Amino acid sequence: MRIATWNVNSVGARLPRLLDWLETRQPDVAALQETKCADAGFPFAEVEALGYEVMHVGDGRWNGVAILSRVGLTPVADALPGMTEPRYATADCGGLRVTSVYVPNGRAVDDAQYPYKLEWFAALRRTLDELDPAAPQVIMGDFNVARTDADLWDPALFVGSTHVTPAERAAMDALVDWGLTDVVARPGKNDRPYTYWDYRAGRFHQDQGMRIDYVLASAGVAVEDAYVDRDARKGKLPSDHAPVVVDLALVSA
């Protein structure tokens, strides 16, 4: 099974590229983030025409997540308990539980969005309490955390910022420590692991990015290959994120 996660930064603005990407990469399951639309604005017909079932959670100009699957899709949850923004979707897809997450940015450590981000992580962690780490599961998306300084093109620029604080990194560790593997992609350009590059200042061209998009896989998943699809960040009108693509097999208990 091939799965992928991609922060598309508006599914409307990205539709031609999304459809081309689905046709050329052929993911069985794709988790999208930042669709930036309500259900009425989601291109269901175009995506379904490629053979995908779609679960979309969105309410307008910000946030929005989706799960696309051509191996079956049964929705499980469209929100974290107590969290109202459209940043979370879970579905069962061909024997694999798939969660698409768009973790709040946090903005600044002295902003109210920062404790909100940590609360959001805690709510995400609590969803695992009732689950079996041996069951096939992936939680993937834009986590807005660089787990280590190696995940930043210039760690000095992020001192005092969100995305790198011990609390945010501990929140990621708490997910991993429950029993999820941070799937490491094949080395990319210059062996750098980035999945996001700012639009400004030629950051992508200089490979000055961040690793903030992750695939977290349970022990019920055997990873066969993983890579960051940098080609999807090239050319005209790209998202500022690249997809992470993972080939895997389900491990029977």
Added chain:
DNA sequence: ATGGCTGTTAGTAACAGA
């Protein structure tokens, strides 16, 4: 040098992203 760009809804400006 904390900017540089791109998206949305708005209606030629504000806000958000990371």
